Amino acid sequence: MKRMASAVYGASGLLVLALVGCGGSSDDDAPSISLAGKVAKPASFTSASLKEKYTEVTQGVSYLAGTTPQSKTYLGVPLFDVVQDALAADNNTPGATNTGNAGRRLIEHYVLSTATDGYQVAYSLGELSPSFGGSPSPNQPLIAYAQKLNGATTALDDSTDGPFRITAPGDIRGGRYASNATKLEVGVPPSTPLSGAKPGGQSTTVVINGKVKAARTFTVDDLKALTAKTATYNGTTYRGAGLYDLLNTTVGLTTSSTGRNNAALSLYAVATATDGFRAVVSLGEIHPNFGNRPAIVAYETEGGAGLGNAGALRLIIAKNPTTPETMGARQVSNLAEIQVFEAGTP
Numbered sequence: 611m612k613r614m615a616s617a618v619y620g621a622s623g624l625l626v627l628a629l630v631g632c633g634g635s636s637d638d639d640a641p642s643i644s645l646a647g648k649v650a651k652p653a654s655f656t657s658a659s660l661k662e663k664y665t666e667v668t669q670g671v672s673y674l675a676g677t678t679p680q681s682k683t684y685l686g687v688p689l690f691d692v693v694q695d696a697l698a699a700d701n702n703t704p705g706a707t708n709t710g711n712a713g714r715r716l717i718e719h720y721v722l723s724t725a726t727d728g729y730q731v732a733y734s735l736g737e738l739s740p741s742f743g744g745s746p747s748p749n750q751p752l753i754a755y756a757q758k759l760n761g762a763t764t765a766l767d768d769s770t771d772g773p774f775r776i777t778a779p780g781d782i783r784g785g786r787y788a789s790n791a792t793k794l795e796v797g798v799p800p801s802t803p804l805s806g807a808k809p810g811g812q813s814t815t816v817v818i819n820g821k822v823k824a825a826r827t828f829t830v831d832d833l834k835a836l837t838a839k840t841a842t843y844n845g846t847t848y849r850g851a852g853l854y855d856l857l858n859t860t861v862g863l864t865t866s867s868t869g870r871n872n873a874a875l876s877l878y879a880v881a882t883a884t885d886g887f888r889a890v891v892s893l894g895e896i897h898p899n900f901g902n903r904p905a906i907v908a909y910e911t912e913g914g915a916g917l918g919n920a921g922a923l924r925l926i927i928a929k930n931p932t933t934p935e936t937m938g939a940r941q942v943s944n945l946a947e948i949q950v951f952e953a954g955t956p
Contacts, residue, residue, distance in 0.1 A: 641773035643753065647795035648719065649696035657755035657765070657773070660687045667748045668758070671777055673784045680784065684777055685763065686754035688747060690738040693721050693796060697735075717742060717889045717939050718798050720878050722953045723776045725790040730876040730954035731776065733786075734892040735796075736940050743895070743903070743929060743940065745780070752777045753791075781900045785872045797953060799880045799890060804947045810885030813921035813944040816907060820950035821877060823862035830909045830922050836860060840912055841904040841926040843941050848917075848926045850908035853879070854896045857950060863893070865952055875900070876954025881925045881940075882947040889940040891927065893950075904928045907945060920944065 640656040664687035672681045697719065717736040724730050733751065737743040744750055754775045756765050766772025771789045778786035803819075819825035828851075839852040857863055857879065867873035877893040895901035905927045910916060917924050921944035 641768070643774045643792055643794065645692065645696055645794045645796070647722075648798050649693075649796050651696060653696055655692070655753075660692070660753060660755065664688070664691055665747075667750075667752055669748050669752055669754075669777060669779060671779050671787075673778075673781055673787065675784045683758040684752060684754035684775070685756040685758070686752035686775075686777070688750045689721070689733070689753050689776060689794075690735070690740070690744060690750055692753060693735065693738070693794070697796060718880075720797050720799075720890050720892060720953055722795045722797060722876065723788040723791045724793040724795070724954075725788060726792055727790065729788065729790075729871060731786050731788045731872075731894060732876050732878050732892050732953040733776075734878060734890040734895060736889060737892060737895045737901070737903070741937050743927065745929070749779050751779065778894075778901070782902055783899050785875055786894050786900050795953075799878070799888075799949075799951055802880055802882055802888070802947060802949045804882045804884070804886060805880075805888055806886045808884060808886040810883070810944065813884050813923050813946045816923050816945050816948060818857065818861050818948045818950075820879075821864050821952050822857065822950055823864055826861055828856075828907075833907060833909055833923075839904070839906050841906045841908070841928045843926050843928060844938065847912040848906060848908035848924070849910050849912050850906035850923075850926065853891070853905040853907060853925070853948075854893070854898065856907060857893070857948070863950065865954075867952075867954065870954075873954065877950055877952055880947075880949045880951065881942045881945060882949070883942050884921070884944040884946045887942065889925070889942050891925075891940070896927075907948075917943075 642654045642656050644654045646652040670683045719735040720732050722732045774791045776788040815827050815829050817827045833851040836851045838849050840847050865873040875894045879891045880888050882888040895903045896905045908924045908926045923945040925942040925945050927940050
């Protein structure tokens with residue numbers, strides 16, 4: 611039976627799904643895309659096996675390729691549905707960091723798409739999941755395998771987009787429309803200095819480290835000296851330093867890659883609280899040329915009030931300037947550390 615777009619939520623608030631089989635095809639010659647990494651069971655899918663297991667979605671998208679507007683209509687299945695099915699057993703096992711809450715374990719994960727030419731894009735599961743930052747179907751990223759062109763439905767051309775392409779509806783530019791995808795790898799970040807069970811308490815500073823030009827600790831006054839931006843969550847508008855600006859401009863990002871196009875799209879940041887709770891944010895989802903999702907390190911509300919029990923600093927992520935994420939786990943209170951990792955390889 612095909613997976614339907616609707617879902618059932620368990621007591622933890624996490625989407626509870628049955629783990630589907632490996633998804634192989636009887637046609638050994640058909641093009642396939644693999645799913646591996648931190649999953650209960652690796653899988654390999656053809657377009658036929660994806661259509662058999664999941665509800666096919668037709669999705670119209672528009673984006674810029676360079677300076678040229680593109681409008682396309684793709685057919686495929688939601689990327690999150692496929693990953694979540696494989697992840698279910700692992701995700702329901704509390705780890706050393708976000709213990710005891712399966713839904714919060716999910717936001718520690720990312721999925722990396724790799725193309726035949728080595729092009730790589732990382733997506734956080736928090737941005738994909740409708741329980742957090744993801745949009746409902748049909749506006750979720752797809753594993754696309756066909757398109758509508760001049761009124762006809764055709765398989766994606768292997769020489770350009772296909773046989774599989776990850777879509778990124780809502781992105782400004784097409785860099786996260788990962789063409790010629792052959793491999794999906796689910797990952798969980800390595801331990802960071804502040805990960806694991808910690809005493810917690812009020813945050814006063816945040817350290818930024820990892821794949822940056824120079825690690826640095828920021829006080830509230832340091833952040834207030836930067837250009838202020840706003841983001842809204844749960845009806846409250848917060849003011850703070852833009853997360854992407856802080857990472858890319860103030861501290862500076864680095865990658866191990868040389869010559870790989872859009873190498874920064876394989877980077878992700880791990881936001882960690884004083885008690886060790888952490889959440890993953892992909893750099894592509896907050897990049898102003900791509901996902902452009904508002905994300906700030908907040909130090910006050912728009913009215914100038916402090917953050918109360920959330921500490922001196924809090925990560926705030928919104929779908930757009932007026933619509934917050936559905937659930938609040940990625941709004942990391944008592945923010946103490948932001949570490950940048952590179953999911954991709956040179």
